[in-house]
Amino acid sequence: MPFVSIGGVTLHHRHGPATGGAHPIVFINSLGTDFRIWEEVWSALSGEMPMLAYDKRGHGLSDIGSGIRSIDDHVDDLSGLIDHFSFKNVVLCGLSVGGMIAQGLYTRRPEIVDALILCDTAHKIGTADSWNARIATVEAKGIQAVAEDVLKVWFTPGFHSTRSAELAGCRNMLTRQALAGYIGTCAAVRDADFTDIARRIAVPTLCVVGDQDGSTPPDLVRSLADLIPGARFEIVRDAGHIPCVEQPAALTALIRDFVASLPTGKQTHG
Numbered sequence: 001m002p003f004v005s006i007g008g009v010t011l012h013h014r015h016g017p018a019t020g021g022a023h024p025i026v027f028i029n030s031l032g033t034d035f036r037i038w039e040e041v042w043s044a045l046s047g048e049m050p051m052l053a054y055d056k057r058g059h060g061l062s063d064i065g066s067g068i069r070s071i072d073d074h075v076d077d078l079s080g081l082i083d084h085f086s087f088k089n090v091v092l093c094g095l096s097v098g099g100m101i102a103q104g105l106y107t108r109r110p111e112i113v114d115a116l117i118l119c120d121t122a123h124k125i126g127t128a129d130s131w132n133a134r135i136a137t138v139e140a141k142g143i144q145a146v147a148e149d150v151l152k153v154w155f156t157p158g159f160h161s162t163r164s165a166e167l168a169g170c171r172n173m174l175t176r177q178a179l180a181g182y183i184g185t186c187a188a189v190r191d192a193d194f195t196d197i198a199r200r201i202a203v204p205t206l207c208v209v210g211d212q213d214g215s216t217p218p219d220l221v222r223s224l225a226d227l228i229p230g231a232r233f234e235i236v237r238d239a240g241h242i243p244c245v246e247q248p249a250a251l252t253a254l255i256r257d258f259v260a261s262l263p264t265g266k267q268t269h270g
């Protein structure tokens, strides 16, 4: 079964065959999602590079361990998981809070990270007031009470009107997350500010965003790219906050092209 205990936290993961490519890629999912959001990207890239995806603490089938105090708790788990699989020269591909976790891991262990793909993420997401309001609503009424607003930022109006089964499945995924995992991760995002960290990123970085992302809009993601020396910035058309679900082919093409452009040995700049 695809479970491993890292520092006492049971993590649910998916591990692709260690074939092809000099760079293993590790997918890190967003708030309220589990690693199934990468399914179509995973299938398309399968065999091209070693791959790892996992449910972060308090999400999907992973445990919450001792709780979530900050992004650092998620970084602890990711660090241990990468060691468990003896991955080196890693490309971290993080979506939203997953992008913050990627930036956190790079800062802590730059020697194992060769490149970053920062998807629909930023150095700072939302405001303390917006996160506190969401936390209060979820504490009082459950995730269900914020689900329709969240789904509006996750996906474009076109997705809402034409892909009703996927929308329903994603609603189920969101509303069935563990309350403590969801609330703890909301608070971790609220308290995170990676502005100074982003300025010091010295590995090749691709920042990518859906053109209709209502959570981390293109201008915000562009401002993240502007902070990171040499970062590439790309927009995925007809996508909201989760292009790996809404436009997996376009995102896969960007990932494939970026990974192919990486030198086989680590190269830093900045």
Ligand SMILES: O=C(O)CC1=CCC(=O)O1
Pocket (backbone or CB within 6 Å): 029, 030, 031, 032, 095, 096, 097, 098, 125, 150, 153, 189, 215, 241
């Ligand atoms: O759920 C949202 O509002 C979008 C989001 C913000 C941080 C994250 O990981 O997802």
